[in-house]
Amino acid sequence: MIDAVTALLPTSAHVLIGPGDDAAVLAASDGRVVVTTDMLVESVHFRRDWSSAYDIGRKAAAQNLADVVAMGARPTALVLAFAAPPDLPLRWATDLARGMANECARVGAVVAGGDMARADVVVLSVTALGDLEGRAPVRRSGARPGDLVLLAGGVGSAAAGLALLESSDARLIEQFADLVAAHRSPSPSYESGLALAELGATAMIDVSDGLSSELHHLARASGVAIAIDDVVPAARLSAAGAALGADAREWVLHGGEDHAILATVPPELTNAAAVWTTCIGVVGTGEGVTMAGEPLTARGWDHFRGRA
Amino acid sequence: MIDAVTALLPTSAHVLIGPGDDAAVLAASDGRVVVTTDMLVESVHFRRDWSSAYDIGRKAAAQNLADVVAMGARPTALVLAFAAPPDLPLRWATDLARGMANECARVGAVVAGGDMARADVVVLSVTALGDLEGRAPVRRSGARPGDLVLLAGGVGSAAAGLALLESSDARLIEQFADLVAAHRSPSPSYESGLALAELGATAMIDVSDGLSSELHHLARASGVAIAIDDVVPAARLSAAGAALGADAREWVLHGGEDHAILATVPPELTNAAAVWTTCIGVVGTGEGVTMAGEPLTARGWDHFRGRA
Numbered sequence: 001m002i003d004a005v006t007a008l009l010p011t012s013a014h015v016l017i018g019p020g021d022d023a024a025v026l027a028a029s030d031g032r033v034v035v036t037t038d039m040l041v042e043s044v045h046f047r048r049d050w051s052s053a054y055d056i057g058r059k060a061a062a063q064n065l066a067d068v069v070a071m072g073a074r075p076t077a078l079v080l081a082f083a084a085p086p087d088l089p090l091r092w093a094t095d096l097a098r099g100m101a102n103e104c105a106r107v108g109a110v111v112a113g114g115d116m117a118r119a120d121v122v123v124l125s126v127t128a129l130g131d132l133e134g135r136a137p138v139r140r141s142g143a144r145p146g147d148l149v150l151l152a153g154g155v156g157s158a159a160a161g162l163a164l165l166e167s168s169d170a171r172l173i174e175q176f177a178d179l180v181a182a183h184r185s186p187s188p189s190y191e192s193g194l195a196l197a198e199l200g201a202t203a204m205i206d207v208s209d210g211l212s213s214e215l216h217h218l219a220r221a222s223g224v225a226i227a228i229d230d231v232v233p234a235a236r237l238s239a240a241g242a243a244l245g246a247d248a249r250e251w252v253l254h255g256g257e258d259h260a261i262l263a264t265v266p267p268e269l270t271n272a273a274a275v276w277t278t279c280i281g282v283v284g285t286g287e288g289v290t291m292a293g294e295p296l297t298a299r300g301w302d303h304f305r306g307r308a
Numbered sequence: 309m310i311d312a313v314t315a316l317l318p319t320s321a322h323v324l325i326g327p328g329d330d331a332a333v334l335a336a337s338d339g340r341v342v343v344t345t346d347m348l349v350e351s352v353h354f355r356r357d358w359s360s361a362y363d364i365g366r367k368a369a370a371q372n373l374a375d376v377v378a379m380g381a382r383p384t385a386l387v388l389a390f391a392a393p394p395d396l397p398l399r400w401a402t403d404l405a406r407g408m409a410n411e412c413a414r415v416g417a418v419v420a421g422g423d424m425a426r427a428d429v430v431v432l433s434v435t436a437l438g439d440l441e442g443r444a445p446v447r448r449s450g451a452r453p454g455d456l457v458l459l460a461g462g463v464g465s466a467a468a469g470l471a472l473l474e475s476s477d478a479r480l481i482e483q484f485a486d487l488v489a490a491h492r493s494p495s496p497s498y499e500s501g502l503a504l505a506e507l508g509a510t511a512m513i514d515v516s517d518g519l520s521s522e523l524h525h526l527a528r529a530s531g532v533a534i535a536i537d538d539v540v541p542a543a544r545l546s547a548a549g550a551a552l553g554a555d556a557r558e559w560v561l562h563g564g565e566d567h568a569i570l571a572t573v574p575p576e577l578t579n580a581a582a583v584w585t586t587c588i589g590v591v592g593t594g595e596g597v598t599m600a601g602e603p604l605t606a607r608g609w610d611h612f613r614g615r616a
Contacts, residue, residue, distance in 0.1 A: 022448070024344065025379065027339065032336055033333070035387055035421065037421065037433070067330040068331055071329065080345070081346060083347050125431075125433030127433075128331075129341065137329075221328075
């Protein structure tokens with residue numbers, strides 16, 4: 001299985017030594033390396049009957065690549081630790097690897113190594129590395145009063161897709177296939193995140209747990225207050241909400257896993273990002289997060305409790 | 309739990325940004341970074357009733373640090389992805405982190421970040437990073453005919469310790485507590501591995517799966533034959549073998565998880581390493597591995613089948 005997976009993985013100039021030795025060796029051109037890791041557990045973070053191996057691979061890659069981008073770094077490589085039941089079809093593993101490799105290719109990264117073990121359920125642990133290309137890392141703590149709050153990428157679609165799958169309503173799942181696809185394999189806007197870093201974003205964060213909780217993370221880490229405008233769900237989300245009897249605003253405010261990039265940017269720089277971001281609010285002095293003048297509670301996906 | 313674990317972790321000059329942001333940022337002083345990852349699954353790779361959380365943490369760290377050293381690199385940092393049942397005591401997680409941090413400290417590395425998730429059993433996925441400090445990586449493929457085969461660290465003790473635990477014989481487990489401890493938390497000789505790299509080792513490999521299979525890996529990757537001398541188990545291993553009715557030679561040849569470092573070194577350089585390594589054989593032309601003139605079959609721990 002390791003050979004079959006390794007054989008299909010493309011490589012890149014960043015990979016000085018790839019799979020097959022005790023460890024991989026990667027270029028870290030500016031003398032620093034960005035690293036993040038995430039674990040996905042079957043029936044907690046994904047279901048094999050709800051998502052294809054290819055989509056699970058894309059998603060596992062995406063959430064780690066988005067974390068690297070949210071530091072202002074270009075992802076260069078992933079390593080994958082993978083546990084599975086002995087009866088897992090080889091095809092499932094190779095599809096997973098193809099999904100990871102293809103998501104990596106969207107931002108110029110590759111899968112550079114891994115490990116395989118046995119477990120009763122599929123467990124994926126992805127570690128992503130990135131290159132700051134000489135830039136300062138963009139932390140959560142850099143937001144300053146007066147900055148504008150920008151969002152690159154949409155939020156709420158993945159949560160809507162999850163709600164559709166949970167409804168088991170085949171007709172709705174087909175009708176809103178775009179939202180279900182957003183849940184199965186989100187497409188973070190890596191280049192927008194990198195462009196925000198290049199532009200001079202003061203803070204950035206990957207929206208993995210829900211907009212409300214990420215806004216609170218930013219505000220707390222930076223010691224500032226954030227005021228966002230009232231949220232108006234896109235028509236598509238509102239239609240799915242109406243069909244399910246759910247509140248689409250909840251998906252937008254508290255739904256996770258879209259992996260949009262949330263950034264704060266000095267106002268004189270925001271114009272350059274106006275085409276590929278949405279301005280959703282402003283940074284002020286004080287603390288806490290408000291929406292249309294009312295306190296906005298942090299709520300979102302809790303990775304430890306999960307929601308399988 | 310994340311806060312409690314993070315609070316007790318020491319940091320180092322290699323860590324430019326530690327836990328608490330989307331990703332960590334580490335120094336990679338010579339423009340390259342070595343990376344390896346391993347997954348440990350409860351009841352496949354460890355048992356919570358056989359090993360303390362502290363020992364499991366040390367072992368999880370050790371096996372990844374040894375892989376980095378086997379490339380000739382000094383380990384700088386680990387990141388840990390960790391899944392556990394919701395009822396896991398906080399103390400177990402903090403003991404695990406202490407074990408990892410203390411094993412890292414043996415070689416100057418630190419735990420720089422992580423992720424926590426829910427699962428029915430404890431799953432640890434460790435990714436270790438290392439710094440080649442300007443040296444060329446030491447690969448599996450560099451052994452040349454005429455090189456001598458050196459071993460830094462003992463082999464067989466961890467397998468003996470596992471056999472003792474599997475016997476459930478409390479008296480023997482107490483009598484051979486040193487071997488049981490070698491299974492619970494091996495102590496790889498990191499500095500010996502680094503010194504071998506500095507000395508000019510042509511190939512190195514971490515003995516994680518058993519000496520016989522690692523010898524075959526080296527021979528195949530390098531396109532050479534390896535001839536080792538007959539193995540004579542240490543008296544302590546022979547005594548444990550006799551007590552259990554087991555063949556101690558099997559532990560030495562095929563037992564994994566001691567994380568000794570196996571290296572090939574040109575003969576003119578081996579004298580410098582004579583104090584802290586054992587010369588076990590010689591590299592020749594051809595292919596395959598022999599012991600005392602007879603073919604030696606590769607056999608060892610299979611991480612996918614496991615042996616819980």
